[in-house]
Structure formats: structure tokens, C-alpha cells
Amino acid sequence: MKILVDENMPYARELFSRLGEVTAVPGRPIPVDELADAGALMVRSVTKVNADLLDGKGVKFVGTATAGTDHIDEAYLDRAGIAFSAAPGCNAIAVVEYVFSSLLMLAERDGFTLTDRTVGIVGVGNVGVRLQARLEAFGVRTLLCDPPRADRGDEEDFQPLEQLVREADVLTFHTPLFKDGPYKTLHLADERLISSLKPGAILINACRGPVVDNAALLKCLKGGQDLSVVLDVWEPEPELNVELLELVDIGTPHIAGYTLEGKARGTTQVFEAFGEFIGQRQQVALDTLLPAPEFGRITLHGPLDQATLKRLVHLVYDVRRDDAPLRKVAGQPGEFDKLRKNYQERREWSSLYIQCDDENAAATLQNLGFSAVYHTAR
Ligand SMILES: NC(=O)C1=CN([C@@H]2O[C@H](COP(=O)(O)OP(=O)(O)OC[C@H]3O[C@@H](n4cnc5c(N)ncnc54)[C@H](O)[C@@H]3O)[C@@H](O)[C@H]2O)C=CC1
Numbered sequence: 001m002k003i004l005v006d007e008n009m010p011y012a013r014e015l016f017s018r019l020g021e022v023t024a025v026p027g028r029p030i031p032v033d034e035l036a037d038a039g040a041l042m043v044r045s046v047t048k049v050n051a052d053l054l055d056g057k058g059v060k061f062v063g064t065a066t067a068g069t070d071h072i073d074e075a076y077l078d079r080a081g082i083a084f085s086a087a088p089g090c091n092a093i094a095v096v097e098y099v100f101s102s103l104l105m106l107a108e109r110d111g112f113t114l115t116d117r118t119v120g121i122v123g124v125g126n127v128g129v130r131l132q133a134r135l136e137a138f139g140v141r142t143l144l145c146d147p148p149r150a151d152r153g154d155e156e157d158f159q160p161l162e163q164l165v166r167e168a169d170v171l172t173f174h175t176p177l178f179k180d181g182p183y184k185t186l187h188l189a190d191e192r193l194i195s196s197l198k199p200g201a202i203l204i205n206a207c208r209g210p211v212v213d214n215a216a217l218l219k220c221l222k223g224g225q226d227l228s229v230v231l232d233v234w235e236p237e238p239e240l241n242v243e244l245l246e247l248v249d250i251g252t253p254h255i256a257g258y259t260l261e262g263k264a265r266g267t268t269q270v271f272e273a274f275g276e277f278i279g280q281r282q283q284v285a286l287d288t289l290l291p292a293p294e295f296g297r298i299t300l301h302g303p304l305d306q307a308t309l310k311r312l313v314h315l316v317y318d319v320r321r322d323d324a325p326l327r328k329v330a331g332q333p334g335e336f337d338k339l340r341k342n343y344q345e346r347r348e349w350s351s352l353y354i355q356c357d358d359e360n361a362a363a364t365l366q367n368l369g370f371s372a373v374y375h376t377a378r
């Protein structure tokens, strides 16, 4: 069977060739003629999968190596009898580490202590849960908002969005994009919400661009609102509003989820689902695929404070490495996708093995997701 895969899926050729004949293609725009004889299609978020793309073709299985699924018309796939699988949670750790890098950078720049701040998390799924756990591991207070989970009766202390807006110093969005329905998230952060944020607040959007009304945000920033902004996603992509980019504190080209581990997990999740679909069950251990990281092992002497955590975090990933290149090319056609396609390898904190001579530092770093151990010379 011919399996069409997005060329930005690491390890796709190597894995899927165990199950069929692989052709790697760009995802935006996808070369439609390649679909004519394809039995399976593996995409990322840049390919809109719907009747226009697939009607009259022989595709029987669609996989997306992403957490978000708003680019897939699932109702159409259902009607057309095409099997579908996504990769929930594959890159959640990467997004959490992006948010942490941003907060630590802003804290250093503006001279505040993270543990004095309250972080409101909107959308407490794979990303939000991990973000809450890591923030709390470092002693940062969190407030949670997730109406679908609250309505399901999930045992968590959920608050209304209005309360987060009133109380949070940082408001960070991690919801899917729902254009309508009871839990609509399109423009969830509208002008009213943005202008009601506490003075000096930080607004972060690393989920989908249209969850924050970009025109309203631009208006608030141009009006001089005392607000710091971190945007990884834009309305619309790949054409972002350059004037808005100039006014945000951190702006990146939709790469919050782009650790090598996160992308590789996405590939392996859809690979395993496809294997299951064709009756050839496969399992892949992620660490058999990944190369050694640039920085593998270090020693930390003494306790862990915010400044030390910032240095450790930024040894693995500093969000500014993705902000500067976007500012250089923003507004030039094709450049947004080029930055994403030629993304410099980025690893997760767990790739850094830290030997600590302070027991508390080791425990906190472990809870934050580093591979930390306590070891004394005695
Ligand atoms: N920037 C990037 O590179 C990445 C972006 N994403 C985006 O982030 C989103 C969240 O990712 P995950 O946590 O993995 O998804 P998830 O599906 O595990 O969690 C989403 C959570 O949002 C909640 N939610 C839904 N509607 C809501 C509403 N109206 N208000 C508050 N909460 C609501 C859901 O109940 C769920 O708990 C994805 O749907 C995707 O669009 C995900 C990964 C990488």
C-alpha cells in the first residue's frame, strides 16, 4: 500500500516503510496528484483534511502526528468510512517547557519571582495538567479553568474563566480550537477579556491562534495596556500580523510543541495506530530512535533557586532562539513555514542528566522533569 507522509514527520520513512511503500511530501500545500493511488495519509497540522481533499480517492486511513485536530473534518472521515487516528499528548511536555522558558525569561527581564505569581491555566488536558504539575513542583500557585472537565464531574478545583482573569498574573491558553458549540474557544480571549487582565499581566497563547482575538489584542497593545504577551500561534497562520509581532514580548512560529521527542512521539503514535488498523501490530520504543542530546550530563552544586533553574532550562531550550529568527523574516511569503521545516534540533529537559549534591534540588528537578539524581561524594 502507498503511504503518503508529511516530510516534516521525523522517523516516518524509517517506520512506515515497515508497513508499505512510503512517499514523503510537503504538507502545505499537499501535492494532490500524489493522493490518487495512496491508501493511507499521514499529516501534520498544516494539511486540511476534508471532502475537498479526499473525495473520490482511495485513502482508507488518515493519521495526524499532532495533538490538535481542528485541521481534520472528522465528521467527513466518519461518513466516508475512513479510519482516523491522532497523537494526543505527543508534544505536551514540549509546550510546557516552552511556557516555562518564556516565564523564566520574562521573570529575569522584569525582575519578578515566579513563586510570587499566580498562573491561570485555561484548558487542563495533556498540556495543562503537566504545566500545573511542574509549576506546583516549583512552588508556583495555579488556578485552573476547564468547563468540559468540570461538567464531566472531574475531581479538580476548577474555577470560572472570569475568576482567572481577575486573579491570575499569568493567563495561559491550552484548549483545542472549537469554532462553535457549548465549549466554543474561538476568540475565547476577546477584547473584554484582554482588557480586564490585571495590570502587568502576562498572556500566553501556545494552543491555536484564533483562541485569542488577534485584532483585539493588537488594539489593546496599541492602546498602551500594561500587558506582556507570548504568542506561538497566530491568526491567521502562516500569515501573521507583523504589527502585532512587533508589540509582543515573545513571538515564535508555532513551534511550542517542536521537541524532537514530541515530534517523534507523534510519528510513533500514528504508526502504531496504523499498524493496528492493517492488522500488523507494532510497538516502537522512543529511545531507540533518538540521538544523544548535545548536553547530556552535568553536576549541580548547592540548592536550586529561580536563577539556577533558568540557566538549566536554557541550557536545554531558550525560547529566544525561536523569537529572533521570526522577527527577521516576518511578512515574507513562505518564511514562517521555512522556519518550521528547518527547525534546529530541540530536546526535552529529561534529556539532561543532572547530578546534585543537594537532596532538595534533586527532588525538585526530578519533579520538574529533568533526569536528576542526588549524589554526595561522601
Ligand atoms: N503550539 C503548539 O505547538 C501546540 C499546540 N497544541 C494545541 O493545544 C491544544 C491543547 O493541547 P492538549 O492539552 O494536548 O489537548 P487536550 O485535548 O489534551 O486538552 C485540551 C483541554 O482543553 C479543555 N477545553 C476544551 N474546551 C475548553 C474551553 N472552552 N475552556 C477551557 N478548557 C477547554 C478540554 O476539556 C481539555 O481538557 C491542542 O488542541 C492544540 O490545538 C498542542 C500541542 C502543540
Ligand SMILES: O=C(O)C(=O)[C@H](O)COP(=O)(O)O
Pocket: 008, 043, 044, 045, 046, 065, 066, 067, 068, 069, 091, 254, 255, 256, 257, 258
Ligand atoms: O500538535 C499540535 O497540535 C501542534 O500544534 C503541532 O505542534 C503543530 O505542528 P505541525 O503539525 O504544524 O508541524
